[in-house]
Amino acid sequence: MQSVQVLSFPRTTIGKKVIMALTGILWIGYVVLHMYGNLKIFVGPEYFNHYSEALREIGAPIFGYEQLLWVIRLILIPAVILHMWAALSLTVAARKARPGNYEAKRTLAANYASKTMRLGGVVIIAFILFHLAQLTFGMQAVLPGFEAGNPYDNVLIAFSSPIVVAFYVIAVAFLGLHLYHGGWSMMQTLGWLNERFDRLVRVLAALLGLVVAVGFAIVPIAVLLGLVS
Numbered sequence: 001m002q003s004v005q006v007l008s009f010p011r012t013t014i015g016k017k018v019i020m021a022l023t024g025i026l027w028i029g030y031v032v033l034h035m036y037g038n039l040k041i042f043v044g045p046e047y048f049n050h051y052s053e054a055l056r057e058i059g060a061p062i063f064g065y066e067q068l069l070w071v072i073r074l075i076l077i078p079a080v081i082l083h084m085w086a087a088l089s090l091t092v093a094a095r096k097a098r099p100g101n102y103e104a105k106r107t108l109a110a111n112y113a114s115k116t117m118r119l120g121g122v123v124i125i126a127f128i129l130f131h132l133a134q135l136t137f138g139m140q141a142v143l144p145g146f147e148a149g150n151p152y153d154n155v156l157i158a159f160s161s162p163i164v165v166a167f168y169v170i171a172v173a174f175l176g177l178h179l180y181h182g183g184w185s186m187m188q189t190l191g192w193l194n195e196r197f198d199r200l201v202r203v204l205a206a207l208l209g210l211v212v213a214v215g216f217a218i219v220p221i222a223v224l225l226g227l228v229s
């Protein structure tokens with residue numbers, strides 16, 4: 001009986017919210033480390049390219065070349081898929097439960113936040129696919145001149161286009177908002193929120209969103225302005 005309950009937990013509303021919170025935490029960890037790593041571009045090309053190479057060798061000598069990186073990828077990819085699945089099915093369930101327009105005023109603020117989260121989610125996933133095509137897969141159609149093993153120059157080429165920079169800045173602004181609202185709701189879902197800490201958690205979530213958005217946006221803007229060359 002109990003095992004049946006455990007198996008059906010992910011299908012419940014709270015189960016889906018817990019899935020969103022846990023997969024969200026994994027991505028927050030990755031995003032913060034990636035943002036910090038990107039700032040190494042200001043140190044110079046050798047340092048940045050060496051850092052990128054070192055990422056492929058993490059865990060050595062226990063792990064072989066790129067092995068641990070693949071472990072991380074194999075955690076992050078299902079995490080983002082589960083996150084999207086839970087978000088989608090919670091949205092569908094909420095729509096079914098709210099056929100009319102009753103209580104429209106009371107839920108206005110909540111609707112605004114969740115609409116921004118949904119739009120943000122779509123922008124972020126589109127951004128990640130474009131970003132991977134550019135800087136990981138090096139597809140010539142989206143990054144002519146991509147050179148494997150030379151992320152420094154690849155970043156310089158990518159951000160020589162104001163349109164690409166604008167897209168990056170918009171995407172990381174949405175990411176910042178997503179982390180602000182998502183960070184706060186995650187704490188609520190996991191039951192780590194009470195009235196006393198609500199304000200503090202909101203401030204910390206806002207700080208996380210702001211630091212991540214600004215920390216990411218600095219690189220494309222600096223490259224476009226010729227501050228990194």
Ligand code: HEM
Nearest residue numbers: 031034038052073131135136151155168172216217219220
């Ligand atoms: C806005 C500034 C950003 C810059 C300059 C940047 C730069 C890079 C570079 C150079 C790579 C290739 C690294 C390598 O091959 O060694 C990369 C990979 C990647 N980036 Fe970003 N990135 C940015 C934002 C983001 C954001 C906001 C996300 C996620 C929300 C993200 C997710 C990823 C992922 C998933 C990879 C693939 C990592 C792998 O599995 O090899 N990046 N990024």
